[in-house]
Amino acid sequence: MKTRWWILLFLVLAIAGFTLTRPSPTDSQLPMLASGEWRAMDNGQAQTPPMGWSSWNAFHLDIDQERLYRIADTLVSSGLRDAGYLYLNIDDGWWLKRRTADGRLLVNTGIFPGARLRSGENSFRPITDRLHGMGLKAGIYSDAGRNSCGAFWDRGHPNLPEGGVAEREVGTWDFTRQDLALFFDDWGFDYLKLDACGLTHFRPLHLLVRGLHGQFRAFPRLADDQVHDRYAQVGRLLAKPGRDVTYSVCIWGEANVNHWGSEVGNLWRTSSDITPDWQRMMANYESAVERELYAGPGRWNDPDMLAVGLGDFSTDHIEQARSHFSLWAMLSAPLILGNDLASMPDEILELVSNPDVIGLNQDPSGHQASRVFRSSQYDILVKTLTAPAGLNRKAMLVLNRQAEEVTVKVPLAYSQFTSAKRVKDVWTGITLASGQQHFELAVPAHGVRLLEIQGEHRLHEQRYLTEFPGQVHVVQSHSKTARILGAAEIGNMGIDGLEQALAIHPNSMLQWQVPAHARRLSGQFSAEQLDGDNRMVLGFYGDGRFLSRHSLSPKDTRPVVFSQDITSIGLLEITLESASGHEKTRGLLLNPIITYSHEP
Numbered sequence: 001m002k003t004r005w006w007i008l009l010f011l012v013l014a015i016a017g018f019t020l021t022r023p024s025p026t027d028s029q030l031p032m033l034a035s036g037e038w039r040a041m042d043n044g045q046a047q048t049p050p051m052g053w054s055s056w057n058a059f060h061l062d063i064d065q066e067r068l069y070r071i072a073d074t075l076v077s078s079g080l081r082d083a084g085y086l087y088l089n090i091d092d093g094w095w096l097k098r099r100t101a102d103g104r105l106l107v108n109t110g111i112f113p114g115a116r117l118r119s120g121e122n123s124f125r126p127i128t129d130r131l132h133g134m135g136l137k138a139g140i141y142s143d144a145g146r147n148s149c150g151a152f153w154d155r156g157h158p159n160l161p162e163g164g165v166a167e168r169e170v171g172t173w174d175f176t177r178q179d180l181a182l183f184f185d186d187w188g189f190d191y192l193k194l195d196a197c198g199l200t201h202f203r204p205l206h207l208l209v210r211g212l213h214g215q216f217r218a219f220p221r222l223a224d225d226q227v228h229d230r231y232a233q234v235g236r237l238l239a240k241p242g243r244d245v246t247y248s249v250c251i252w253g254e255a256n257v258n259h260w261g262s263e264v265g266n267l268w269r270t271s272s273d274i275t276p277d278w279q280r281m282m283a284n285y286e287s288a289v290e291r292e293l294y295a296g297p298g299r300w301n302d303p304d305m306l307a308v309g310l311g312d313f314s315t316d317h318i319e320q321a322r323s324h325f326s327l328w329a330m331l332s333a334p335l336i337l338g339n340d341l342a343s344m345p346d347e348i349l350e351l352v353s354n355p356d357v358i359g360l361n362q363d364p365s366g367h368q369a370s371r372v373f374r375s376s377q378y379d380i381l382v383k384t385l386t387a388p389a390g391l392n393r394k395a396m397l398v399l400n401r402q403a404e405e406v407t408v409k410v411p412l413a414y415s416q417f418t419s420a421k422r423v424k425d426v427w428t429g430i431t432l433a434s435g436q437q438h439f440e441l442a443v444p445a446h447g448v449r450l451l452e453i454q455g456e457h458r459l460h461e462q463r464y465l466t467e468f469p470g471q472v473h474v475v476q477s478h479s480k481t482a483r484i485l486g487a488a489e490i491g492n493m494g495i496d497g498l499e500q501a502l503a504i505h506p507n508s509m510l511q512w513q514v515p516a517h518a519r520r521l522s523g524q525f526s527a528e529q530l531d532g533d534n535r536m537v538l539g540f541y542g543d544g545r546f547l548s549r550h551s552l553s554p555k556d557t558r559p560v561v562f563s564q565d566i567t568s569i570g571l572l573e574i575t576l577e578s579a580s581g582h583e584k585t586r587g588l589l590l591n592p593i594i595t596y597s598h599e600p
């Protein structure tokens, strides 16, 4: 009897001890489960950044059929369609109401008379048919909640939905399947921009909502995860076989979209709305510029539509217009024009039609540029481009943030090339002397210089992983940005002889689509600051199977060397774990080098 009592006590203590010491599976650890499954958006759409035109920046809610057709005609006659601008996106302002009898959305035929069919029915089909007949694609706008942004921001505008509270609930919230079937199976649209004011703005205490005279129903506050779930639900429904729909997630960089956007949408807004002024454009550029590890074929950071041709980017400020367009091209951002094309000056047309700049943006490898250098005066961006076997091509951009000209000495080494075979100034088309190790570039006030460089790579049968961000996807549950560090930042860390570094926050995972002929990934694993009894563990998994693990503790004064065989692995998952969470410090992959079986 006595013995059994002791055994029981021992068991109870053992179980309690195990429960207390076992690391609790917090949600920050969940994404660490290497699954062998590519988790990034994979609906086959937007293999290169979408290009087109949207009604919002030019017309706001004042969109109508006549304007739309004029734009469509101009897209074709100006050559813009053939230059790649395929999507013609109707933004907010198209709806009349939701018919309460059956929940069907009605197009405002006062402004879109073509949507009134002879049968008396109401449908966008004749309009999308016409656009398709012109070789264009058609985009539609809706909201993830019950009401649209116009209803909140543009009160009193004649193009807002009309009728009672329920009739004005034109957002998709209670009608997801029905609206998607209408937009895509019935009306034949090809692109959905799904806005979020309906989720975020119609709060119970807001004047528009509260009391007997409230014009809108209150919408409950959703947690970030719920916002994610809502957008993911729509994304799943859009991916139904037979639907060829590009999905644009519009939640302005909020609700942690920067970490889940690339798993849910083909593009996701990283910032609030652009306005046609230099400061705002620069702020939107900043919202996307260090996010190269999140973009790739099928998934793009969206710093918002272009404002080229408007305000600070009109013909009076052509240098700034060129900068804005070049930056979006380098960011692999969607190129959605927002000016009134029908009255566009030739200079603007020429600018947005530049085939070389469009070519950088539409490069099939889909590597967003990395910012390799940043100072208060200027930025330098480098973008890896597709090249035939045996050739290496990169685009390099210098952006002058200042309101006066600056001369910049740009090291060729930023491209990882030891010598340049051919250097072209993309905007002038002029070939530059290619012999030197530096380019001395005069960059106009708020201007850019954009070069395309063909060169000899410094590595043989090897490349840096950091040169191919489009092959990488980041899985994480927090909002910290994994990114490629610039030369100056690396220098500031006092790490000698270092050429490349990739920083990830603990409790994140990088997924890498290993290219054929890649045999090994090697480099050093380090951390910015490890203190106390903190430890970081770097794990490698190949197609879901554990490969190796490398542990770093505060006692390690040198980086830990890793060298992982990746022969015949399709998906490499690199996990970074730390008990102290993701806030404290970042893990660094220093000089992550891919070795191939032959020169790539």
Ligand code: GAL
Pocket: 056, 091, 092, 148, 149, 150, 195, 196, 197, 250, 252, 272, 273
């Ligand atoms: C905003 C969105 C804009 C535009 C507008 C329409 O939320 O960011 O791009 O669509 O709504 O009301």
